[in-house]
Amino acid sequence: MEFGMKTRRSHKAGLLLLSAFAAIGAAGCGGQPEVQGKTGGEDGKAAEKAFDYNQTATLTMYNPTVSPDYYKDYILPHIKKKFPNVTIEHINPSDPGNGIDNLISAKKLPDIYLMATNGIPNLMEKGLLANIEPIAKTNKIDLTVFEEPMLQSIRGISDKGELLGLPWTYGSTALFYNKDIFDRYGVAYPKSGMTWDSPELRDMIVKLNRPQDGVKGIMFNLGNMLGQNQLSLPFVDPKTEKALVQAEGFKRIIDTFASLYKLGGSVDPADFDSSGQKAFITKRNVALWAGNAVYPMLIDLEKKGNGFNWDIVSLPTFKEASGVGTQYFGAVWSVSAANGKQELATQIIALLTSAEVQIEGGGLIRFPTLKDPVVKDSLGKGESFLQAKNMKALQLNKIPAATTPTKYDGTAAGIVVGKAVEVIRDQKDSNTALREAAEEIDKKIADIRGAK
Known part of the structure; x- marks a missing residue:
């Protein structure tokens, strides 16, 4: 999809994200710059060549955060483009038998999770989430591109300071x-x-x-x-x-x-x-x-x-x-600690939080989570109605230290x-x-x- 097109589909996407993400009160945004060629230096290029983006694999994605339509329109196409031989099986928690405890009992743990930050403590307690930091380091995925308070907020969930996900959105607040x-x-x-x-x-x-x-x-x-x-x-x-x-x-x-x-x-x-x-x-x-x-x-x-x-x-x-301003609270991409596919899953969520994907998301009213000024400036640019509004006001306040969340x-x-x-x-x-x-x-x- 071409970013910035004024289409009914683009408008519908914003509405779908709002309704599906009502738990955090926002249609935020996410991210990290694209892994490919944007990790810096020759080491980044070597890591890109070493990783097989054409490998054949099937992964499952657990998604209580956005609607199935939003997933089909704005998540899956990005994965298929960069990982053409990877099949993603979408798990909708609202379907019968798809509660997380049901999946544990059935030994069908997802490979990738998309959830609000307040969903992490429960999965962490069950030992289901991988620490992304060492995986990112091995794969030369640059984590410094994210807004640091957002990463620190996610690290703060773990008493070990582990990074249990990458920020995809931020539930922004303003004085209307x-x-x-x-x-x-x-x-x-x-x-x-x-x-x-x-x-x-x-x-x-x-x-x-x-x-x-x-x-x-x-x-x-x-x-x-x-x-x-x-x-x-x-x-x-x-x-x-x-x-x-x-x-x-x-x-x-x-x-x-x-x-x-x-x-x-x-x-x-x-x-x-x-x-x-x-x-x-x-x-x-x-x-x-x-x-x-x-x-x-x-x-x-x-x-x-x-x-x-x-x-x-x-x-x-x-x-x-x-x-x-208000504390970081948004949707986060996490990786399973159980299924042995952590490297591929981490590469996929790095893509989904990349600059390219976040610029599209910004146009769809998904709040950016990257430092990149170009990405930050994308917020609302896909909708002409918002270009006359003071959207920059959303980025004036600092994000405070987050409290350690509990379930x-x-x-x-x-x-x-x-x-x-x-x-x-x-x-x-x-x-x-x-x-x-x-x-x-x-x-x-x-x-x-x-x-x-």
């Missing part, structure tokens, strides 16, 4: 704003580089909070803002498996968002929901929305003649973590988000809410462990 609401009340548009405590942001919200008109100044996707929080706060201690959510930082985040929501008037707290997405995109009664990459949805509305005048600036940051994080985050909603709705104070959250998380973990 509705220009029509700003224009209606004569308020200047926001700028990148604000903090959550900055007077300019607070003044803006006060001016835009118009209860008499049913307009809210700001809302937040709490799943993103707490789940990948900017202060790198862990939900669960990986060693003790006890909740850590009573940390002062969680109180700071929740109290900050609650105070911003209520600025400038008697906004009904009961109107607050945990994502704010419907209010911003469908109801269009929210001036500012801190949330994830919903660009395919916005593009779809535009193509149907139901778009609106929005743009983005960089996500405001906390003054104690200046210039720091209980999704459960814990869901509980904390629910409690944060109660605080914002004035149903309880943050100290009480977080104490209750910790108790509920500990009980849930105990239940899960007891069910084994």
Whole structure:
């Protein structure tokens, strides 16, 4: 497929990626430069000649992350082009009998995995994932081309610091704003580089909070803002498996968002929901929305003649973590530790995270994970509608150090988000809410462990 073509297929791809990757709230991006000829120096060329790209083999790919259509259109063709004699059998986890425990029992372990980062701890615990670092070194695959915070986030999952995958996407976040609401009340548009405590942001919200008109100044996707929080706060201690959510930082985040929501008037707290997405995109009664990459949805509305005048600036940051955005959370390509095909599988995922493939992915609203400015600049370039938007704002904040994830994080985050909603709705104070959250998380973990 030619990159940048304005086709229904290209638009459909963005929508498929968004819906299939909703678990991370984004249609991110991935990668590493193409192994062939781009690993540097004569050693790289020798490694390229030594590896047999024409070998015949059959590998299985476990994919809970993107839809079968996206896989067929934007993953498989790249593999077939470079590895013409390799057959990939696609395992769809939603099909009966394809759960990971079922595959273990049937001794049908996949060779390649594509999953969100929060899926790695469970597979790591079962000993299913290979450390890619030594395989990459042997094959002269250059790992320095990736954004280092993304690699460090993946290494941080393992207590041994092993690299259990290569980053393919990043679930980016931004501060979206509705220009029509700003224009209606004569308020200047926001700028990148604000903090959550900055007077300019607070003044803006006060001016835009118009209860008499049913307009809210700001809302937040709490799943993103707490789940990948900017202060790198862990939900669960990986060693003790006890909740850590009573940390002062969680109180700071929740109290900050609650105070911003209520600025400038008697906004009904009961109107607050945990994502704010419907209010911003469908109801269009929210001036500012801190949330994830919903660009395919916005593009779809535009193509149907139901778009609106929005743009983005960089996500405001906390003054104690200046210039720091949300933690790395995205889709990762991993290799099986069990099947003896690690070298071929690693070459395949190196291709799928290569510069060439990432440039195509950037055009399809998949957020790049490479340092290469050309690759980074590809984001949104396959869709003319986005070229008028401030997409560069997504790359202004630094990615913070990631917490060590646990397999209980999704459960814990869901509980904390629910409690944060109660605080914002004035149903309880943050100290009480977080104490209750910790108790509920500990009980849930105990239940899960007891069910084994």
